[in-house]
Amino acid sequence: HxxxxxxxxxxxxxxxxxxxxxxxxxxxxxxxxxxxxxxxxxxxxxxxxxxxxxxxxxxxxxxxxxxxxxxxxxGDRPRTPRAPLLTADILAIVDKARANSAGWADEVLERRDTAILLLGFAGAFRRSELVALTCGDISLHRLDGLHIKLRKSKTDQEGRGTVRALPFTPSHTSCPPCAWMRWAQVVAAFDTGGRPAVIRLLRSAEPLAAHVCRGTRPRMVPASPLLRSIRKNGHLSDTALSGAAVHHAIRRRAESAGYDPEIVKQLGGHSLRAGFVTQAFRNGASAHAIMRQTGHTTPAMLEVYAREHAPLINNAVTNLGL
Known part of the structure; x- marks a missing residue:
């Protein structure tokens, strides 16, 4: 042939x-x-x-x-979509991750995983988009919060680029800009002085009791990857985290937070993006408003999330008077 x-x-x-x-x-x-x-x-x-x-x-x-x-x-090879992580899930997992940090090495991992969870959820990122972010892609706007430049995505193969905004939130524990700042401090310290600088940073860091997102932005190398793998001794890698590592980090954190093993098996990197769409629908957001953040070009894909994860939203079955 x-x-x-x-x-x-x-x-x-x-x-x-x-x-x-x-x-x-x-x-x-x-x-x-x-x-x-x-x-x-x-x-x-x-x-x-x-x-x-x-x-x-x-x-x-x-x-x-x-x-x-x-x-x-x-009934062969049925589609098995990832279960969404909603706002309550994200907050519970983040709180448990912080509570389980027993030393500086644990805190390094917690800061990175918290950044993955809060940035990925609030930004409705695909895991491929998350791991492709560089330090220079993120800027801190004094009114909006984080401006994250997405240079390329699944629906933007030509790389025209777009900006996603992640706002400040009333609570410092769930604030995406705070999560980014805490992880950016670690990245900047490591790139400047290696492991000893990271240890000094964490030993002198203030307890997590207030917002840190209004502080001085750490000086980072713009072209360096934002999310990186972390060795057991606390060393950060020079290369970007893989999409599979994001998948495993989410499952590991959910398992540590006490989630049922069967639920953990349904989670993955796409749980953050699916959770954003599902939570937004449940909170009354319009398809257009959701698409502004997710980057979907048509509402058709959003309907898939609505049918699978929020089937009672705008469903006439709730108006039957039963």
Whole structure:
């Protein structure tokens, strides 16, 4: 078979072969979403080489639709969306993380994980967007709070960029700018003086009893990654945290906060973004207002969150008088 340009019959046969592939346990090896990603990759490579994409052919579309129906009928590889973390969850997990900090190394990890939770939730970030942030992407506005420049996202592949604002909050324990400031202080101290500087910072730090977001912004290297992995000895890495590490940090913190193991299994990096949309809907926000923060281009994707996580919002079943 010719790879590029590929004939639609070849693409259809490839899809069927993938759908028929099973693991040693007898389960389907590939989910429909995986096949859709592969179709997108095939289309991309065809366009890059100046050929029309065969994935738009009616035969390919009909084959993919048939595979989805077959999966649904057999109950194979069902979609398992991440459970959302709502405001009460975020606050409970953050409070427990701070209470469990027994030394300076624990506090370094707590400051980073708290920044992940509060920035990721309030900013409705995807985990890929979170780990791509650099120190120079964030500025502290005296009225708005944090201005976070998102240089590129899933819906902005050309990198036009956008700014997400994370406001000051009445409580210092849940204030995203405070969480960023506390972690930024650690990053700046480490980049300047290494581990000894971080230890000096934390030993002389004021107890967490008031806002710190109005203080002097730490001097950081603009191009350096904001979120980084932390070794057991307290050393920060020079490279950005991975998306998988964000996923594991959220699960680890939820488990430490006493969440049921079955619930912990449903959590992940997307729980912060899903939680933002769900909580906003439950609090009466409009789809347009939510889209301003999430970056969704149409309300259709928001409806998925509403159906799955807030099914009673704007639902006539609540007006039946039962």
């Amino acid at each position: 010719v790879a590029v340009p590929a004939h639609p019959v070849t693409i259809a046969a490839y899809l069927i072969a993938c759908a028929d592939t099973v693991t040693e346990a007898g389960e389907r090896a590939y989910a429909p979403a995986t096949l859709a990603h592969r179709l997108a990759a095939i289309a991309h490579h065809h366009r890059q080489t100046g050929h029309p994409a065969p994935t738009g052919d009616d035969l390919v579309k009909a084959t993919m639709a048939g595979i989805r129906r077959g999966y649904a009928t057999a």
